[in-house]
Amino acid sequence: MDKQYDILVIGGGPGGTPAAMALAQAGKKVLLVEAGTGLGGTCLFEGCIPSKIFHETARRLRDITRAAEFGIRLPTELVQLDWRKVQARKREILQRRSGAAINRVAQIKTLDLLFGHAQLQGTRQAEIQPHEGEPFTLHFEQCILATGSRPNRLPVHGADLPRVFSSDAILDIECIPEYLTVIGGGPIGVELAQVFRALGANVTLLERGPRILSGVDEELARLLEQHLIVQGITLQLNVSVKTICHTGKGLFVQYDLAEGGCDQSFATAVLTAAGRHAHIDGLGLETTAISATPHGITVDEALQTTEPGIYAVGDVAGQPMFAHWATAQGLALARHLLGQSAPFPQPMHNSAVIFSTPELAMAGLTEEQAKAAGMDVAVARYDFSQDARAQIGGHDSGLLKIVYNTLDRKIIGVHALVDGAANLMGEAALLVHAGLPLEAIAAAIHPHPTLTESFAQAARVALAAHGPVGH
Ligand code: FAD
Secondary structure, eight states: OOEEEEEEEEOOSTTHHHHHHHHHHTTOOEEEEESSSSSSHHHHHTSHHHHHHHHHHHHHHHHHHTGGGGTOOOOGGGOOOOHHHHHHHHHHHHHHHHHHHHHHHHTOTTEEEEEEEEEEOSSSEEEEEESSSOOEEEEEEEEEEOOOEEEOOOOSBTTTSTTEEEHHHHTTOSSOOSEEEEEOOSHHHHHHHHHHHHTTOEEEEEOSSSSSSTTSOHHHHHHHHHHHHHTTOEEEOSEEEEEEEEOSSSEEEEEEETTSSEEEEEESEEEEOOOEEEOOTTSOGGGSSOOEETTEEOOOTTOBOSSTTEEEOGGGGOSSOOHHHHHHHHHHHHHHHTTOOOOOOOGGGOEEEEOOSSOEEEEEOOHHHHHHTTOOEEEEEEEGGGOHHHHHHTOOOOEEEEEEETTTOBEEEEEEESTTGGGGHHHHHHHHHHTOBHHHHHHSOOOTTSTTHHHHHHHHHHHHHHOSTTO
8 A cells, every 4th residue: 555755764874863853843744764673874783883882992991901000000911801792782782772762763753663675766756665564655745865875895806705894794793803904094994993903903904095094184194193003003005905815824915015016914804994885776766867976876055866855865975974964964954844944064064083092083174175275274283292181191192283264263173183082073063163263262261171271272372373363
């Protein structure tokens, strides 16, 4: 039997779920279809949350090994990692979070949640195949595609060998590998390389480009490279992986070097973290006028696809691929569809945290991006080696960079590499979004001793150097 809804939302991740909830809370009749068996998408099941659960275990293990520095005597040689317990804790948190999301959705009368697969069939209808029950045709007025992204397959021989893991698969690994080679120095590769290193693996990180974390402030990325090396990670830049082959003992990842010649890295497990692509397989786009590239579904400034009435949010619409970005887009789109005038999120106001060690966090544009956009900018800096909170925490190295417009001193970007940088980004995002000037941060009273004092300090030094606005 056919069914009719005002809005069909395909994908129950951080993009689709908040959009579906906001629309239904405003009285729309909404169906949210999720192909998995829980609610939360990649972020909850294969992304942000499981990787940060491992990051937290790694952080605590690292802290224990440094206990003596803080005057705590521990028999550190007796400390052991119980990986099965870590995995069990992960599963428990995932289930708890998914269950809570399902309960929140269930409380909204005009929102139906169905676990199954949705496929568009033309401009105003979709075929729904529930995991349990009969398939049916659904008619809708509007549709939101929020189907996320998938890991890229590395186009090299041996990428499908056993013990070559994608970022999804490695999160379920049954034990810490003795030798791990990570292919790809983006956020996912860097985070997981450091986590597995802290948990005891010998890690080699291979990156095709001349630096890790392209797109991130180069000076901070270079400083982080030094931390990777000090932590015992073998970092190889400018390499091109050619093949992965199996031997009796493990795997060899063979690669060409930019300066000529080749080399190889031995591994008992390989992680390929070579980017992600929009998840559009089986979505029925060919039955519509929706155009898409491997980078994502094409959308206009109101997130409408090339098929009127069908919209796309989050990873499936391309970069940037972050959970909070997907949510911001989903909520802005919901307001738009409800006829409320509200701005759509702009990439130049986005914020992000790379949960590296130390954390690398950012809001707004880098100095290079601002200059490329034709802006006249300068940078206020703060060195955390002199910072009270950083010294107390035993992480007294790092750098804050505040990018500001030299004409009106408005803040365009904030970038920090320091343990605890993630917690600075709430203020940073507000500064960038509101376009506040350096004077506003300098005047705000920041509590002592906290890392946030760095904002006011950097602003005061820059203002003292430049004099009043206009100079
Ligand atoms: P997704 O979360 O991918 O959700 C899409 C959903 O659509 C999925 O549940 C899928 O099952 C469903 N679906 C797909 N096709 C269909 C269909 N045809 N019918 C029905 N349902 C369908 N971001 C951060 O902000 N912070 C982090 O720390 C962070 N860490 C990450 C770590 C890793 C290892 C990875 C891989 C990603 C990380 N991300 C992080 C990125 C973040 O997970 C994504 O940006 C976010 O999940 C995108 O949300 P989304 O709603 O667009 O898509």
